[in-house]
Amino acid sequence: MKKAYFLILAALMLSGIFASPGMARDADTLIVVQESEPVGLDLMRSSLQNTMSVCYNIHDTLFFPQQDASIKPALAEKWEKLDDLTWKITLRKGITFQNGEPLNAEAVKFSFDRMFDPEIKSPHKGKLSAFTGIKVLDDLSFEIKTAKPFAPGLYMLAIYLPIVPPEYIKKVGNTEYNTNPIGCGPYKLAKWVRGESIILERYENYYGPKPYYRKVIFKTVPEETSRVAALLTGEADVISGIAVHQRKKILESGKAYLTSQMGVMPYLGINTYEPPFNDVRVRQAVNYAINRELINKALFNDKAILCNGPISPRTFGHAPDLKPYPFDPAKAKALLTEAGYPNGIDVRLAYPTYMSQIQEQAEAIAANLSEAGIRAKLEPFERAVMWQRYKAKKHQLYIYWWDDAPEPDRYMYSLFNSKSRDYYYKNKTVDVLLDLGRTIIDRSERAKVYNEIDRILYKDAPWAYLYVIPEVFGVSNKVFYEGDRDGFLNMRWARPRT
Amino acid sequence: MLRYILKRLWHTVYVVIGISMISFFFIHLSGDPVLLMLPGDASDQEIEELRGQLGFNDPLYVQYVRFVSKAIRGDFGESLYYHVPVMELVIERLPASLELALAAMVFALVLGVPIGIISAVRRGSMLDMGGMFGALLGLSMPHFWLGIMLMLLFSVQLGWLPTSGRGTMAHLLLPAISLGLSLMAMFARLTRSVMLEVLSLDYIRTARAKGLMEEIVIAKHALKNALIPLVTVAGMQFGFLIGGTVIIETVFAWPGLGRLVVQAIFSRDYPLVQAIVFVLSLLFVGMNLLVDILYVYLDPQISYSEEK
Numbered sequence: 001m002k003k004a005y006f007l008i009l010a011a012l013m014l015s016g017i018f019a020s021p022g023m024a025r026d027a028d029t030l031i032v033v034q035e036s037e038p039v040g041l042d043l044m045r046s047s048l049q050n051t052m053s054v055c056y057n058i059h060d061t062l063f064f065p066q067q068d069a070s071i072k073p074a075l076a077e078k079w080e081k082l083d084d085l086t087w088k089i090t091l092r093k094g095i096t097f098q099n100g101e102p103l104n105a106e107a108v109k110f111s112f113d114r115m116f117d118p119e120i121k122s123p124h125k126g127k128l129s130a131f132t133g134i135k136v137l138d139d140l141s142f143e144i145k146t147a148k149p150f151a152p153g154l155y156m157l158a159i160y161l162p163i164v165p166p167e168y169i170k171k172v173g174n175t176e177y178n179t180n181p182i183g184c185g186p187y188k189l190a191k192w193v194r195g196e197s198i199i200l201e202r203y204e205n206y207y208g209p210k211p212y213y214r215k216v217i218f219k220t221v222p223e224e225t226s227r228v229a230a231l232l233t234g235e236a237d238v239i240s241g242i243a244v245h246q247r248k249k250i251l252e253s254g255k256a257y258l259t260s261q262m263g264v265m266p267y268l269g270i271n272t273y274e275p276p277f278n279d280v281r282v283r284q285a286v287n288y289a290i291n292r293e294l295i296n297k298a299l300f301n302d303k304a305i306l307c308n309g310p311i312s313p314r315t316f317g318h319a320p321d322l323k324p325y326p327f328d329p330a331k332a333k334a335l336l337t338e339a340g341y342p343n344g345i346d347v348r349l350a351y352p353t354y355m356s357q358i359q360e361q362a363e364a365i366a367a368n369l370s371e372a373g374i375r376a377k378l379e380p381f382e383r384a385v386m387w388q389r390y391k392a393k394k395h396q397l398y399i400y401w402w403d404d405a406p407e408p409d410r411y412m413y414s415l416f417n418s419k420s421r422d423y424y425y426k427n428k429t430v431d432v433l434l435d436l437g438r439t440i441i442d443r444s445e446r447a448k449v450y451n452e453i454d455r456i457l458y459k460d461a462p463w464a465y466l467y468v469i470p471e472v473f474g475v476s477n478k479v480f481y482e483g484d485r486d487g488f489l490n491m492r493w494a495r496p497r498t
Numbered sequence: 499m500l501r502y503i504l505k506r507l508w509h510t511v512y513v514v515i516g517i518s519m520i521s522f523f524f525i526h527l528s529g530d531p532v533l534l535m536l537p538g539d540a541s542d543q544e545i546e547e548l549r550g551q552l553g554f555n556d557p558l559y560v561q562y563v564r565f566v567s568k569a570i571r572g573d574f575g576e577s578l579y580y581h582v583p584v585m586e587l588v589i590e591r592l593p594a595s596l597e598l599a600l601a602a603m604v605f606a607l608v609l610g611v612p613i614g615i616i617s618a619v620r621r622g623s624m625l626d627m628g629g630m631f632g633a634l635l636g637l638s639m640p641h642f643w644l645g646i647m648l649m650l651l652f653s654v655q656l657g658w659l660p661t662s663g664r665g666t667m668a669h670l671l672l673p674a675i676s677l678g679l680s681l682m683a684m685f686a687r688l689t690r691s692v693m694l695e696v697l698s699l700d701y702i703r704t705a706r707a708k709g710l711m712e713e714i715v716i717a718k719h720a721l722k723n724a725l726i727p728l729v730t731v732a733g734m735q736f737g738f739l740i741g742g743t744v745i746i747e748t749v750f751a752w753p754g755l756g757r758l759v760v761q762a763i764f765s766r767d768y769p770l771v772q773a774i775v776f777v778l779s780l781l782f783v784g785m786n787l788l789v790d791i792l793y794v795y796l797d798p799q800i801s802y803s804e805e806k
Binding site: 420 | 663753
């Protein structure tokens, strides 16, 4: 008898424990799994990708940035250029924050000023430093000024200036705002159980297109195998950070697919200040030694776009006449010999360990280089050490990346203008052209300047140009989501797949 | 006894100060978080400004004194990344760590000790060999691999258990087993060897000679004496389990302290690292003290009051 009780009890417990894990949710809920948890939800205070991804669901900016670096109306309804230094911007009428606070020109001014508040320590303020200030004209319109003409200005506002509610922030303070934000985006924060999940609910008074999913839950799973397992069991609808070797598993599962939009542009940086790479021929040899096509085929299923210069082939301003450096180890060897290294060279190749996809590329590149006589010793570094060594000019060859930004100024100025960083390369002509490029408002005239920069850097080879690779989010077959070039997980665009 | 406890508590203060000092200087040696907090194109002026704001330009000992004087008042500062008081973060994560550690420990003890006893009592039998082979297997399997294998089997293939996260009993099962299996194997082996030793002692022979049932001899007479080394090891292991489960926490996305401290170290979040190290060292020292006190109840021969 006792035994029978025990068996019944055990069966009850097991049935409770083994209740199917992925099923207990409604079709109106979308579950997104990232590799790390946001550090806060105040978009102004963090430049971490996984943090910003969640924030863009809660916060809106003045404009929707487009894939071709143009903008479309968002909170701002219309705008006009008064002169080369001034824009007049008018907001949509009747927009409210998620707490009911009205969105007006004062809120925009408050948000702009907050960006430069020392207490906020905003990592984005440099991106908006071209602007000198905002003058409120009336309830819905304001003027925003720059010190010099700044062509990418509105696009920068579209990415980096979330509009936040002044009254609420004054009431709760910055610390509370970071964990309990109110925005004017399509989703509002319902609950954040730190370490576990962030639950967002659709903001029903949102002014823009209504998102399909009523609820979006962001979760964190740091281990890549576990993330893929969650996608395949139906516990997750969208996952980020997929390692190269996991792609096949997803594709063959029949349960999920990989997004087609691309976001990451890795590059092989070269320390041009020191031998042997102070000789342009050696730098070009590196470019000839890499078999981009084979790497693309082997690692990215032929989905990557090969780069022919520093400006992504999809980005406005790239020089269309350039062709990617062909794979030519013989030519690489000849260039090395010409530069005085007939027996090849021994070099160090540093790469960061914290991003999936990088290790395999580093190994492939090192193998290519050694065939051409450039014997590279791999140096994997964790994030902080990699960055510190980078800034201290200690790398010789290094792999880093940028997102496939549609606006060339957003990364070209940061990476190649010596006023921004001159750790491994400096070129006065490029400096002048980059300063000029951001001041030309006419798009086609502006493109010519960036074409020229692209050509100069192609020849001078301060990087080995690689490819733009799929940012690869894994998405359940039940959901349609393409991803964006900037790589943020903006779930307002997700919907059921039909 | 009370005197002994007070003395041990006083020692705890030294230990915690020592640990805080070591962790403070080591984490500062590992580099500056300011570069990580700002984007790559931040100007030198911006970097210096932030460094000054955070007080990193002061000499290290000044920073340490500032840290200690605040910590004494219970203020461990604000996380450089989360921008919330670090103790709040630690306290949020602590229950998850305790829950997992406790579950793994219960699993290990409930299975490990009986296996060890059976192996000892049936020494040389197939049961003994099977038990010890299983224990060896359990000890040799890396947590990481085991966790993923269990997940692939029970979550992906069979669909019985969730892959990751925390919330229900079902969420706890796989991480607790992955974490507890090697511990279980260790307990089984330890119990077996201690029991074998105890079972060969004279008083057990006497007990048997008195005509006591074998079950009583084992459960009452032998096991109680075998418990002392078990309690020592379990106590120490529990301390390790609370902070040292990073790998299992990572595989199963378990929101515990281990993962938090690793993230904090990678991002050079000094105040957070300090707070976690402080709490973990307190827990560890506390567990040790508890084990020492338990000895008195387990073995009447041990008495701390005689130490005077």
